Amino acid sequence: MVWWWWIIPAVVGLLGLVLMVKGLGALFRGKVFGGLLGGVGGAGFMALAATAALLALDVQTYSRLTYERPVATITTRQLGPQYFEATVIQAGQGENLPAATNLYPLHGDEWRIEAQVLKWKPWANVLGLDTQYRLDRLSGRYQSIQQEINAERSVHPLTVTNTDNGLPWQISTWDTARKYRKYVDAVDTLYGGAAYMPMADGARYEVWITQSGLIARPVNDAARNASAGGWTEVN
Known part of the structure; x- marks a missing residue:
């Protein structure tokens, strides 16, 4: 397995989750702009992580089936x-x-x-x-x-x-x-x-x-x- 193909999506996804949680916290505190910015940014990072994870799965699947x-x-x-x-x-x-x-x-x-x-x-x-x-x-x-x-x-x-x-x-x-x-x-x-x-x-x-x-x-x-x-x- 190419582990770094999985580490990168995990790190990006974790960063996105942290940003999303902070954004939701800001919304509850009445900071609408900061909350929306954090939420959108977090969602974007999580979408990027999901895309990278799918790419990693394709790479691993190809590598394993052709091994x-x-x-x-x-x-x-x-x-x-x-x-x-x-x-x-x-x-x-x-x-x-x-x-x-x-x-x-x-x-x-x-x-x-x-x-x-x-x-x-x-x-x-x-x-x-x-x-x-x-x-x-x-x-x-x-x-x-x-x-x-x-x-x-x-x-x-x-x-x-x-x-x-x-x-x-x-x-x-x-x-x-x-x-x-x-x-x-x-x-x-x-x-x-x-x-x-x-x-x-x-x-x-x-x-x-x-x-x-x-x-x-x-x-x-x-x-x-x-x-x-x-x-x-x-x-």
Whole structure:
């Protein structure tokens, strides 16, 4: 939240309230001109505060609904025809789960990352709850449907566990959301989401979680070239 967007309207509104109270006091004492001036000035400040508060609400709503955070960085190195090595750096999840780096062999033309996603309703996002995720698996993907059916496949688990208790790091959040959903219906949906991008030698991508799910972005020339020219018609 951008707190100063709320502090300014609060200060202006308080000033307006003080002026209005003083103006009413002046009217009761028979000071008509001073009372009207204070009342009008106070009302003006309060109207200005209300306008600023509405603007702050719009800014916060936009900021919260468009908020996103990094999930992983994926770099691919070509080892052979339709065969790559993917270096996956998962973002840290607090002190107990620092960033983790692993290498995975992948067959195919594209990498695909999947996650279980807990999506909150928009009003819950605005109040400060962010979409939760639990990475599930990384796999290779062929552009050709026939190869996808018949060629060699590769899939690897990505779930990060808390080494202190052996449980997925977000299990308490997920269980709490399920348990209390009937009392406070803040959960929009629990679903499986995925993102995939073409593989190329030296290509690097960043995977982000938005309030709606996973997205992937190329972050170097090799990845940008692959994502711009590497998508061909599926056959």
